[in-house]
Amino acid sequence: MAGPWRAILWDRDADVHVEWRDASPLRLHGPPLRRADCNTPVLTEGGTILALPAHFTPIGHSYRRVGRPPFHFREAGAAIRILNDPDPRAGKWVESIWRAPDATLYGWYHCEAPAPCPQPTVTYRIGALRSRDDGVTWQDLGPVLTPRPDEIDCSFDNGWFSGGFGDFTVVPDRSGRFFLIHLTSYHADDSAQGIVVARYPIGDRDAPGGALDWWTDAGWQPRHRFPPQPLIRPRLGWRHASPDAHWGPAVHENLDIDQFVMLLNRTHDGERTLVQRGVAVSFNRDAGNPAGWTPPRTLIQGAIWYPQAIAPDGSDRRGGGSMRFFVSGFSAWDIRFRRGPPRQGTLPLPAAFDEGDLARVFGPRQPDGGFGS
Template identity: 40%
Template sequence: MVVAEAGDAALHVTIRTASPVTLHDRASWRTDGNSPVRLAHDGATAFYSSYAPIGHTLRRRGSRDLRFEEPPVAVTLLDDPDPQVGKWIEAIWQDPGGALHGWYHGEEPVPGSTKLFVPHIGRLLSRDDGLSWRCRGELLRLPGDLVDPSWQNGFVAGGYGDLCVIPDRAGKTLYLFFTSFHPDEQAQGIAVLRLPAADPLAVPELWGRDGWSTSRHPAPRPLWPVVRGWRHADPDSFWGPAVHYNRALEAYVMLLNHTAGADGDLVQEGIYVSLNRDLADTQGWSRPLQVVRGGGWYPEVVGLEDGCGDTEAGAVGRFFMAGFSAWEIEFSRPVAGRTTGRPLAPTRQEFAHLFGSDRRCPW
């Protein structure tokens, strides 16, 4: 049954009901952060994260239809230089026949604050299919003298995090999309860096005001400017991107969280999608189209066809919010002269009906 439809000059999106599934088990309230999912002939592997007691990631095996019968297993960081800092594995990539690469979002508490933290992005490497990982250094960190404990958003005091990674179609370049909480508001929002697929541990190139740069501390150039900066209690900004390649559109689709009207609680105003046919064209993303009003943090699409997962899908895929899915999502080309604006607007009552009244609603 169709429950939402939205379209503009760039694309058309339809959301339908589907049988409820979750990436996490009942020991976790919800998933926290982007959740990498891989599909192979022998089933699905999902990595999801929890924030309690500190950020950590679990690995879960299931069937290709994302039914998970086996209990999750906490992954091991073999040489974590600071195990007191929470780390969420939010993206993975594997060159055929090679090691599994991962990227994490780490959170360090701000001295003197009980609420604020500063996120950074680091690299990991696994040779046992993601059961254990070795830390391979930090990728992006805000200098300590730029951290500002006076920020009022209730979560961050600067930094970089909430990320995803996707290769280009040639398999030569990896693009890492992330959220910039840089103190300069002109550098805040969804940003991007790139790495050579032949050497993901190389020095990254960051997209900044002067184009691609390997400078140590350049200011990112956001894909969309913030309306109201992250130092405020009520920022107005896109954040937490999740990108997949859509086979039907032959283009890349980015799902976005959007916060506005918050009061130190990062309230979710909605979820949006944007389209781009070429990852190298950083200015090629379409104007974000709203597909959910309200909803939960961390939306993503998981494709169920051969070779798919959270970074690739056909015309139809599973739509997740915070690790919950009771919907499938279909992307199609726009209909000339027709625009549609009927976003999904889930309620707590509907959530309880779909997933059980004992489940805490993530919105």
């Protein structure tokens, strides 16, 4: 049974307040997964829900789960197959999907490949996929965003990676002309690090590599001409052992407030662990205008990686009303977004939970970072 709603944030810049309540426990993932290791794409159509949770062992890969909305899955899930994988040794986590008018399913993956560095580390890149059998098998459409040699730096000391672009969400803009990729830039140049946005025409979906622009100091420009201009910059960049930064944006269009909502991981003082210190939120009336995002504000203290708000109909890209709040595929909370300030006399306080709270609800923490038996 759901608990009472309470305000956890009032954002004057966006003229939006956020409310939160406890709810019955849910998981987007099923056996053999004990957690989801990235943003989980979710799509509901014709009374069927499709989700692609991912995991990192032995390398990054996604599973396909099908059921009925809101979140009732018929099966544990089976690993998807990339039929023409150009590099099977590199992990690939599918983070967003989109259905074309002809019913073809498109997807985008975060890829981690060995870096050209003396120490064992990786670089990140983003690629595109297409499926004609509803996500069971996929054709790789090639890279969308791959780091150049000058965008990689082997002196990075974060313990994970040496550059690249990843940890993202893809949403169409309101014009229906462009895919917008809100992503994390781990660029070798500190001034180009942070949350950035790229785009390419929806009409080029079968050949995505040639028409990519990103937001720069000079507006939308071809990727090869200018470095990206971060929408949200780190306080301490990704080359350091303990970055102080937001990362991993999950973006959806919220119908209640007629704005786009970006949920963000926040790390600091992690000492090569990228420990999660909280979840932040930013708002934008039109995601096609990258300059319109509000400063990120703390929504939840503590938590774990990969926050998402998913609508009751199962969409992770568009929705309203009482939505489910997930982290790493776990949910024990509802969230909703409302216009204007909270009711008079209400003092919004950020929500808070930690791994102990998750263990009490879902079962003990496991060595792989998941929860449950």
